[in-house]
Amino acid sequence: MTEMERQFRRIADDAWSKGDYSVLDETLADEYVSTHYQLEQSFRGIDEYRALIESYREAMPDLTVHIDELVVAGDCVTCRYRVTGTHEGTLRVRGMEIPPTGKSVETPGISIVRFDGDRCTEEYNSPHALGMMEQLGVIPGRADEMGEASA
Template identity: 40%
Template structure:
């Protein structure tokens, strides 16, 4: 596949799987032995079924999730993506009960594509910012105020 075709394949992940919630697309665009590297999931995610479960956990927590692809860059089999995601915290996330808070998060991902399928992804997003927006981690200003008390 060309770099442009790889970009269009990768774009389907945030748009169809994450924003639309169409997890059937996982079988179309991910290799069976796909590996996800995510610092918030230290054990890693391997295979299509685990990726569907990973997506479901976040979509259950943020059922109105909407991802905007800000930029895609491709070279060879690699595609880099910068995105902004928004959603309302309406379900449990990592043991955090729903807060009803609207959250905006930015992130970047690096994908590898082989024979028309995504084989590997590294993701890094502002998890600390999400926890701050949910009110479970104090901001630097709030910490400074606590020290002054």
């Protein structure tokens, strides 16, 4: 396992899945920037990224990141992942506050992380936020729309 892969897995396993935020100080560069395309947001620095993780873990205390595929090439790690969790707290996304639904979610995503040495400097992340909103019942899902169209 390369050092970049080890550091990436520490962020997924320790910070995201277990809520151990101390790992962020050891893995992220001070100038770290994480851009999330479906959320149309960027998180700059360790504190903003920590707040992002905290907000999701408050909404889904059992949140777990499952790494399905990980590829190391040059100074980047590319990961195909799934996030699972149960919506038990208020989810704050793009200015919305979604009260707990008690529903379980499983959504995929793809992340590309660039490293400088053993520190992550930037991330481009594309979580399937729309799918998560459908599973929570916040927006109609494709199955709902298909049922309406065939009725």
